[in-house]
Amino acid sequence: MFDIKKQEIQWGGKTLTLETGRVARQADGAVLATLGETVVLCAVTAAKSVKDGQDFFPLTVHYQEKYSAAGRIPGGFFKRERGATEKETLTSRLIDRPVRPLFPEGFYNEINVIAQVLSYDGENEPDILAMVAASAALTLSGVPFLGPIGAARVGYIDGEYVLNPTQEQIAAGDLDLVVAATHDAVMMVESEAKELSEEVMLGAVVFAHEQSRVVIDAIIGLAEQAAKEPWDLPTSDDSALKAQVKKLVGKGITNAYKLVKKSERQAAIAEAKAPLAEAFKDADAETRLKAGKLAKKLEGEIVRTAILKEGRRIDGRDTKTVRPIEAMVHFLPRAHGSALFTRGETQAIVSTTLGTKDAEQMIDGLNGLSYERFLLHYNFPPYSVGEVGRFGAPGRREVGHGKLAWRALHPVLPTPEEFPYTIRVLSDITESNGSSSMATVCGGSLALMDAGVPLKRPVSGIAMGLILEGKDFAVISDILGDEDHLGDMDFKVAGTSEGITSLQMDIKVAGITREIMEVALSQAKEGRAHILGEMAKALDHTRTELSAHAPRIETMSVPKEKIRDVIGTGGKVIREIVATTGAKVDIDDDGTVKISSSDPEKIEAAKNWIIGIVAEPEVGKIYTGKVVNIVDFGAFVNFMGGKDGLVHVSEMKNERVAKPTDVVAEGQTVKVKVLEVDPRGKVRLSMRVVDQETGEELPDTRPAREPREGGDRERGPRGDRGDRGDRGDRGGDRGDRGGDRRRDGDRGPRRDRGDRGPRRERSEGGNDDGPAPEFAPAFLNRDDD
CATH class of the missing domain: 3.30.230.70 (GHMP Kinase, N-terminal domain)
Known part of the structure; x- marks a missing residue:
C-alpha cells in the first residue's frame, strides 16, 4: 500500500x-x-x-x-x-x-x-x-x-x-x-x-x-x-524590451541616484520612471509588468556598478564610512531609562522599564512553562519610511528584528542575583533608511545604562552589505535601505569592545565564500568600534542611581522551612504584608524574598515584618509590638510579625494592677522585653522593665517579697532529734482523722465535705491562675517560678 x-x-x-x-x-x-x-x-x-x-x-x-x-x-x-x-x-x-x-x-x-x-x-x-x-x-x-x-x-x-x-x-x-x-x-x-x-x-x-x-x-x-519530475519553466527573450526601458529611464535613474537625501532621491526616481506609463499604456498587462520589473532591475545595475567600479555609494560615502551619529539619553523624563539614537536617516526612540518578578513573561511551550525576565519589543510604524500602511500588531519582520536586538543585548545583562529586576526594552523606529535593528541595539544599550542596569559593557551594532559580480565584490559598511534592497547580502554584527554578541546574515545570491565573510567581519569590527565611541559621548557608563520613578527591590533570604510561615494559610500572611505596607513581595522556592516599592520606607516595613516572622526571639532583647488580645490575666502582644507573647498582669507595672485594661488597650503599641521562651516556643514578656517612651531598659524596682507573720524571729538550729526508733507498722489505726484511713483494705466511705461551691476555673496560659484576690498575701502577686 x-x-x-x-x-x-x-x-x-x-x-x-x-x-x-x-x-x-x-x-x-x-x-x-x-x-x-x-x-x-x-x-x-x-x-x-x-x-x-x-x-x-x-x-x-x-x-x-x-x-x-x-x-x-x-x-x-x-x-x-x-x-x-x-x-x-x-x-x-x-x-x-x-x-x-x-x-x-x-x-x-x-x-x-x-x-x-x-x-x-x-x-x-x-x-x-x-x-x-x-x-x-x-x-x-x-x-x-x-x-x-x-x-x-x-x-x-x-x-x-x-x-x-x-x-x-x-x-x-x-x-x-x-x-x-x-x-x-x-x-x-x-x-x-x-x-x-x-x-x-x-x-x-x-x-x-x-x-x-x-x-x-x-x-x-x-x-x-x-523525487518528482522537475517543472518546465517558460523562457522568453526580453533583451529588446530591456533596451527600450533603459533608453526611456536609464539617464533619469542614474541622475536620481546621485541625490543624497532619501526623499529627494525617491521623488526623482518616480519622475524618471514616469515615461514608462506613457510608452506602454497600450501594451498588455504582462508587458507592462515586465517593463516595471526591468526598470527596477536597472536601478540595481546602476547602483552596483557605481560601487564596484567607482567606489561611490548612493549618498557619496566610501565603502567603510559610517553615517553621522547623534545620541542622547534621558530623552523621556518619566521613563526609567531612555535614549534617542540617530544614524543618518535611521532613528529609534528606545526606552527601558524596570519591573518586579511578577512582570516576567510566562512562556508555554514544548518544554513546559518557563519565565523570561528580559523583554525587547520592536515597532516599525509606516510613517518611519514616509508611507501609508498597516499599523497594529507586530508582523514577522518586527518579531525577527526585535529578537536579533534581544540576542545582541542579552549576553551583557547582569544575572538575577546581581540585578533582580524584570527588564523591558521598547524600540520605536521613527525614521528608517537602513538597519533599524542595529539602531535598536545601540539605543537599547544606552537606554539600559540610563536606567541603571549594570551591563558588562556597552553594545553597538552595524549592518554590512555586499555587491558581488562574478569574482569581484565590495563589502560596504552601514548600508542604506536601497543598498539593502539592491545588494546581495544583509550582514549584521553586534558586540562590545571585547567581542561579538550577535551575528545575523541573509544572502540573496547562491551564497558567499569564507574570504568574503572574513572581510565583512573585519570591516564590521572597525565600524562597531567607531559607533561605540560616538555612543560614549552621550553616556559611557551605567548610572549608579535608578530613576526616581523606578521600583526599588531589596533581596533577602529566609529558611526554606519558614516559607510557609511567610505565605500563611491560603496566602493570608503575605497578602496582609502587601496590603499593610504597600510593598510587593515575591518568594522563590529556594527562600529568596524580593521586596519592591518606589518608597524605601515601605520596603523596610515589609522587610521588618518578614524578619519578625522568621527570626527567633532573643531573651533579654527589647521589641516594639502591638497589643492584639487582652485576657483576665494579662495581654498578648504581637512583637515580631507572626510572633505573640504574653505580658502577665504582674509584668505590666511595678505596682499592683487590678485589671490589664487599666494599663493597655487592643491595638496599642507597647515596648516589651523578652523574659523567657519555653521549650514549646511560648514567650513571656515584660513591660514594666522598659521605658515606654524611649524604649530603654529600666532597673527592676519591684519591692521585695513581704516577710511572713513572725517577722524576723530567730528560729535557731533544730538540734539533734536523736534516734526516733522503730515507728512500727504505719498501716494500722492512726486514730480518728475523719474516717478510717487504713492503707490496706477497704477505706470506707469518704467524709461528707459539704457543698464547696464551684471550683475556680483555671485560665488559659498554662499554670497562671489569674490575679490574686485582694485578701491574698502580697507575695502571691509575684510571678516567681
Missing part, C-alpha cells in the same frame, strides 16, 4: 532518518524527519499557475509545535494550538530566509511550506529538524528549487565546537549559532554569543557548513529514490 523511501545517516553521533511515501501523500512533497525521538513532518504544495497581475514570489512558511508532541495539553481557555508563538514565528523565518533566494527569478507560483512537530524528546531541538525536512520536501516536490540546503546548530563549550547541542549545553556554553547552507556556500546565519572573537565566530560558521553538507548528501540520496 505504501511506497516508502527512506534515507538514514549518522549525524553528530545520532541517527537522522528522512522518510517519504507514508504520510501526506497528496502534497507535492512530504518528508518525515526523525532525530532521536524528535519527529517533524514537512509538507510542500505549489500552485500550478500564477495569479493574474502577480509580480512577486508568494512563498509562505508555517512552523507549528504540537503540544501533544511533548505529552502536554495546551494552557488557556480553548485548550488547543492557537496563533503562532514567538518561537514558531522565528523558526518559520529560519526556514524562509535561506530557501527564498534559491527559487529562480520570475517564478511567481504560490508555494506553501508547513512544518509540524509531532514528537519532541526534550533533547533534539525540532527547529533544525524542520529546516532539514523543509529542504528535503522542496527537493522532492519537483518545483524549481535550486537546493537542497542543509542546516546545523553549533555550540562552543570549553574551546570546542559542539554539533546540535542541547538547551542545557547552550546555556553552559558561549555560543548558540544556526547556519543554513548549500553544498558550496553559506546562505543564512543566526546567532547569540558571549563576546566571542571574529576568528571563533568564523570557525563556528565553517564547522556548521561542513556538518550541513552531510545532511545535503542524505537529501540528495532520498531525492534519487523519490
Whole structure:
C-alpha cells in the first residue's frame, strides 16, 4: 500500500532518518524527519499557475509545535494550538530566509511550506529538524528549487565546537549559532554569543557548513529514490524590451541616484520612471509588468556598478564610512531609562522599564512553562519610511528584528542575583533608511545604562552589505535601505569592545565564500568600534542611581522551612504584608524574598515584618509590638510579625494592677522585653522593665517579697532529734482523722465535705491562675517560678 523511501545517516553521533511515501501523500512533497525521538513532518504544495497581475514570489512558511508532541495539553481557555508563538514565528523565518533566494527569478507560483512537530524528546531541538525536512520536501516536490540546503546548530563549550547541542549545553556554553547552507556556500546565519572573537565566530560558521553538507548528501540520496519530475519553466527573450526601458529611464535613474537625501532621491526616481506609463499604456498587462520589473532591475545595475567600479555609494560615502551619529539619553523624563539614537536617516526612540518578578513573561511551550525576565519589543510604524500602511500588531519582520536586538543585548545583562529586576526594552523606529535593528541595539544599550542596569559593557551594532559580480565584490559598511534592497547580502554584527554578541546574515545570491565573510567581519569590527565611541559621548557608563520613578527591590533570604510561615494559610500572611505596607513581595522556592516599592520606607516595613516572622526571639532583647488580645490575666502582644507573647498582669507595672485594661488597650503599641521562651516556643514578656517612651531598659524596682507573720524571729538550729526508733507498722489505726484511713483494705466511705461551691476555673496560659484576690498575701502577686 505504501511506497516508502527512506534515507538514514549518522549525524553528530545520532541517527537522522528522512522518510517519504507514508504520510501526506497528496502534497507535492512530504518528508518525515526523525532525530532521536524528535519527529517533524514537512509538507510542500505549489500552485500550478500564477495569479493574474502577480509580480512577486508568494512563498509562505508555517512552523507549528504540537503540544501533544511533548505529552502536554495546551494552557488557556480553548485548550488547543492557537496563533503562532514567538518561537514558531522565528523558526518559520529560519526556514524562509535561506530557501527564498534559491527559487529562480520570475517564478511567481504560490508555494506553501508547513512544518509540524509531532514528537519532541526534550533533547533534539525540532527547529533544525524542520529546516532539514523543509529542504528535503522542496527537493522532492519537483518545483524549481535550486537546493537542497542543509542546516546545523553549533555550540562552543570549553574551546570546542559542539554539533546540535542541547538547551542545557547552550546555556553552559558561549555560543548558540544556526547556519543554513548549500553544498558550496553559506546562505543564512543566526546567532547569540558571549563576546566571542571574529576568528571563533568564523570557525563556528565553517564547522556548521561542513556538518550541513552531510545532511545535503542524505537529501540528495532520498531525492534519487523519490523525487518528482522537475517543472518546465517558460523562457522568453526580453533583451529588446530591456533596451527600450533603459533608453526611456536609464539617464533619469542614474541622475536620481546621485541625490543624497532619501526623499529627494525617491521623488526623482518616480519622475524618471514616469515615461514608462506613457510608452506602454497600450501594451498588455504582462508587458507592462515586465517593463516595471526591468526598470527596477536597472536601478540595481546602476547602483552596483557605481560601487564596484567607482567606489561611490548612493549618498557619496566610501565603502567603510559610517553615517553621522547623534545620541542622547534621558530623552523621556518619566521613563526609567531612555535614549534617542540617530544614524543618518535611521532613528529609534528606545526606552527601558524596570519591573518586579511578577512582570516576567510566562512562556508555554514544548518544554513546559518557563519565565523570561528580559523583554525587547520592536515597532516599525509606516510613517518611519514616509508611507501609508498597516499599523497594529507586530508582523514577522518586527518579531525577527526585535529578537536579533534581544540576542545582541542579552549576553551583557547582569544575572538575577546581581540585578533582580524584570527588564523591558521598547524600540520605536521613527525614521528608517537602513538597519533599524542595529539602531535598536545601540539605543537599547544606552537606554539600559540610563536606567541603571549594570551591563558588562556597552553594545553597538552595524549592518554590512555586499555587491558581488562574478569574482569581484565590495563589502560596504552601514548600508542604506536601497543598498539593502539592491545588494546581495544583509550582514549584521553586534558586540562590545571585547567581542561579538550577535551575528545575523541573509544572502540573496547562491551564497558567499569564507574570504568574503572574513572581510565583512573585519570591516564590521572597525565600524562597531567607531559607533561605540560616538555612543560614549552621550553616556559611557551605567548610572549608579535608578530613576526616581523606578521600583526599588531589596533581596533577602529566609529558611526554606519558614516559607510557609511567610505565605500563611491560603496566602493570608503575605497578602496582609502587601496590603499593610504597600510593598510587593515575591518568594522563590529556594527562600529568596524580593521586596519592591518606589518608597524605601515601605520596603523596610515589609522587610521588618518578614524578619519578625522568621527570626527567633532573643531573651533579654527589647521589641516594639502591638497589643492584639487582652485576657483576665494579662495581654498578648504581637512583637515580631507572626510572633505573640504574653505580658502577665504582674509584668505590666511595678505596682499592683487590678485589671490589664487599666494599663493597655487592643491595638496599642507597647515596648516589651523578652523574659523567657519555653521549650514549646511560648514567650513571656515584660513591660514594666522598659521605658515606654524611649524604649530603654529600666532597673527592676519591684519591692521585695513581704516577710511572713513572725517577722524576723530567730528560729535557731533544730538540734539533734536523736534516734526516733522503730515507728512500727504505719498501716494500722492512726486514730480518728475523719474516717478510717487504713492503707490496706477497704477505706470506707469518704467524709461528707459539704457543698464547696464551684471550683475556680483555671485560665488559659498554662499554670497562671489569674490575679490574686485582694485578701491574698502580697507575695502571691509575684510571678516567681
